[in-house]
Structures are given as structure tokens and as C-alpha cells.
Amino acid sequence: MSPQGLQLDHARALLRQEGIALPAAETPPSLQELQAIIDGLCLLSERDPLTGLPNRRAFEARAQQELDRACRTGEMALLLVVDLDHFKAINDQQGHAVGDAVLKEVARTLQRSVRPMDTVARLGGEEFAVLLPHVVPARAGKLAERVRLAVAEARVPLPQGGQLGVTASLGGALAAPWVRSTWQHWLERADRQLYAAKNAGRNRVCLEPVPHTEVSAEEKRWLLGGAELGVDRIIAGTAEAEPDLT
Numbered sequence: 001m002s003p004q005g006l007q008l009d010h011a012r013a014l015l016r017q018e019g020i021a022l023p024a025a026e027t028p029p030s031l032q033e034l035q036a037i038i039d040g041l042c043l044l045s046e047r048d049p050l051t052g053l054p055n056r057r058a059f060e061a062r063a064q065q066e067l068d069r070a071c072r073t074g075e076m077a078l079l080l081v082v083d084l085d086h087f088k089a090i091n092d093q094q095g096h097a098v099g100d101a102v103l104k105e106v107a108r109t110l111q112r113s114v115r116p117m118d119t120v121a122r123l124g125g126e127e128f129a130v131l132l133p134h135v136v137p138a139r140a141g142k143l144a145e146r147v148r149l150a151v152a153e154a155r156v157p158l159p160q161g162g163q164l165g166v167t168a169s170l171g172g173a174l175a176a177p178w179v180r181s182t183w184q185h186w187l188e189r190a191d192r193q194l195y196a197a198k199n200a201g202r203n204r205v206c207l208e209p210v211p212h213t214e215v216s217a218e219e220k221r222w223l224l225g226g227a228e229l230g231v232d233r234i235i236a237g238t239a240e241a242e243p244d245l246t
């Protein structure tokens with residue numbers, strides 16, 4: 001069999017193992033099957049294998065989208081970085097399998113504690129990110145606190161009986177409206193708050209103060225790329241009270 005044929009078999013086996021359905025294999029492969037294999041591999045490249053959450057690569061793309069939206073629409077978005085406390089001790093005392101079970105339970109808990117429109121991702125190790133679009137700044141603290149509490153209340157059954165709990169420290173930063181920025185900078189800002197939360201004793205939330213942005217109507221038009229249809233409506237809309245989606 002050619003090297004390409006071997007690669008194809010490898011891809012088929014990998015996707016089946018991950019529960020991704022494929023059309024029947026044919027020789028040579030049909031276009032439909034090749035498309036399904038490409039789609040499946042793209043999906044896997046953005047997924048964390050342990051928790052099933054979007055991985056860091058997927059997070060980076062989502063975070064940049066949210067930043068661009070905040071810049072274009074003036075709508076704020078919140079980024080929370082969630083890092084488990086003393087996770088090494090769980091691995092050391094309970095074993096790696098229990099550590100993995102904790103990571104899976106935290107992933108489920110984070111997803112349950114936010115809205116369906118929000119994105120929960122695993123950045124790596126025991127660090128997660130939560131991206132919350134359309135957040136009213138006054139509510140950011142309450143939202144982050146809800147996430148922290150949900151993690152602190154989660155329990156993982158132990159093989160020898162009993163249950164294990166875990167806490168997390170959270171750092172957060174809002175995407176400033178009408179400001180062009182990068183996901184790297186946003187993550188750095190949230191990370192700085194995470195370190196502050198760790199240094200302050202863990203199991204707590206630290207949020208960056210709300211960015212204050214003065215942008216003239218002319219600058220907003222420029223950011224929106226000129227006199228687009230509906231620009232005045234969008235700008236006028238931001239002056240009104242935002243709906244409570246939390």
C-alpha cells in the first residue's frame with residue numbers, strides 16, 4: 001500500500017476511535033469520504049482530547065473574533081482564565097487518573113455555569129478559559145464569582161470511596177469597546193489578574209478595572225469602516241441600556 005493509503009487508513013481509524021462517523025471506505029476513496037475525513041480532522045485539531053472542550057488553538061481564534069466584535073460594535077466581552085489550585089497535589093496524592101477525572105468534571109462544571117453562547121476552552125494542563133460575549137461591565141464580577149463557586153462545589157467520586165473537591169483561582173479582563181487589540185494581549189491582561197488571585201491566597205477572583213474608552217462618533221465610523229448602512233443605528237444603540245442576558 002502507498003504511503004498516502006496508509007495515512008488515509010490511519011486517519012479513518014483515528015476518526016472512528018473519536019466517534020466521528022464516516023461514509024463507507026472505498027478504493028479509491030470517494031470525494032464524499034475525503035471531505036468527511038478533512039472535516040473530521042479539522043474538528044479534532046481544535047478539540048482537547050481529555051475533556052472534549054475546544055483547545056487552545058480554537059480558543060485563540062474565538063478570542064480574536066470576540067475582540068474584533070468588541071472593536072466593531074462597542075459591545076464588551078469578558079475573558080476569564082480559570083486555573084485549578086494545588087492541582088499537582090491531587091495528582092501526587094490521588095494519582096493521575098483521579099487528576100484526569102477532576103479535569104473532566106471541572107470542564108463539565110464550567111460549561112454548566114455559563115450561557116450556551118459562551119465558550120469554555122482548555123488552554124492546557126489545569127488551565128481553562130471562559131469567553132463571555134456581550135457582558136455588561138457591572139455584572140462581570142458576579143459572573144466570575146458564579147464560575148468560581150460552581151468549581152468549588154463540584155465533587156469527583158474517588159475509587160476508594162468518598163469524594164474530592166477542588167478550588168480555582170480566576171483572572172479576568174474585559175475587551176475594551178472600539179479598541180483594536182490582539183488575543184495575546186487580552187490573555188496577558190487576564191493572566192496578570194490570575195497571578196494576583198493566586199498571590200492573594202487562591203480560590204478567588206481578580207478582575208482588571210473596567211477599561212474607560214472615550215471614542216468620538218467620527219472614530220467609531222472609522223472603526224466601522226466608513227459610512228455603512230446602519231452605522232448611526234449601531235452607535236445610537238450602544239447609548240441605550242443593554243439587555244440583561246446574564
Ligand SMILES: Nc1nc2c(ncn2[C@@H]2O[C@H](COP(=O)(O)OP(=O)(O)OP(=O)(O)O)[C@@H](O)[C@H]2O)c(=O)[nH]1
Binds near residue numbers: 083086087088096202
Ligand atoms: N492528571 C493530569 N494532570 C495534568 C495534566 N496536565 C497537567 N497536569 C499536571 O498539573 C499539575 C500542575 O501543577 P502546577 O503548575 O504546579 O500548579 P498547581 O499545583 O495547581 O499550583 P497552583 O496553580 O500554584 O495552585 C502538574 O503536576 C501537571 O503534571 C493532565 O492532563 N492530567
